[in-house]
Amino acid sequence: MTMNEEVALSKAYAFFAPVYDVFFGKVLEHGRRSAIALAEPDPGAHILEVGVGTGLSLASYPPHARVTGIDLSPAMLAKARARVARRRLRHVEALLSMDATDMAFEDGSFDAVICMYMVSVVPDPRRVLEEMRRVCKPGGKLVVVNHFQTESKLVQVAEFFLKPLHYLVRFRNDLNLEAFMATAQLPVESVQHANLMNYSTVLVFRNAPQA
Ligand SMILES: C[S@@+](CC[C@H](N)C(=O)[O-])C[C@H]1O[C@@H](n2cnc3c(N)ncnc32)[C@H](O)[C@@H]1O
Secondary structure, three states: OOHHHHHHHHHHHHHHHHHHHHHHOHHHEEEEHHHHHHOOOOOOOEEEEOOOOOOOOOOOOOOOEEEEEEEHHHHHHHHHHHHHHHHHHEEEEEEEEEEOOOOOOOOOOOEEEEEHHHHOOOOOHHHHHHHHHHHHHHHHHHHEOOOOOOOOOHHHHHHHHHHHHHHHHHOOOOOHHHHHHHHHHOEEEEEEEEEEHEEEEEEEOOOOOOO
């Protein structure tokens, strides 16, 4: 991301972090839990969560997993760190300030990489997928849960009313599922719906060695 984009993101989330969980906690919980369940972490597996936010998902990982989270917003990360301390989540190894489009990890560092409600916040979702793929071991799982463009009239009505909220967290509603899946250039293992009215989709890709 450019410096300007980073500054805009940090400002937006500094404003929203104190109330983020109230608006996006319970309502998106099913998708978070589904993403973790579909990642099926083996005992000792090292999981990366990209765009970890306030750490709403962290208590849902099995205690035998080792979790690292990254995010670019200092305000969101501060909330995640406080949650880990308060809930004594020993399986969370690190919460780092890092750009998901330019990660500092070595290739193949993680057994699985998970990204929740974040790909439509970044200007270049393709770049996030490329980085997720790079830092995941070949054969590992990449799990993405997000809202995509929908034909459902009911959901379109919900989108209309949620527009101001989405605007505040820089969340776009126009990400196309088929185009996004094609971007990954990886086999899709499963596509499932989650959350009220099937608002979100959980995608599981199997990572392949880089060409
Ligand atoms: C809509 S929130 C989702 C937070 C959390 N994953 C959840 O389930 O609620 C998007 C998060 O992605 C983070 N984010 C956006 N762009 C990022 C980037 N390029 N690198 C790292 N984190 C980013 C934001 O700071 C924010 O915490």
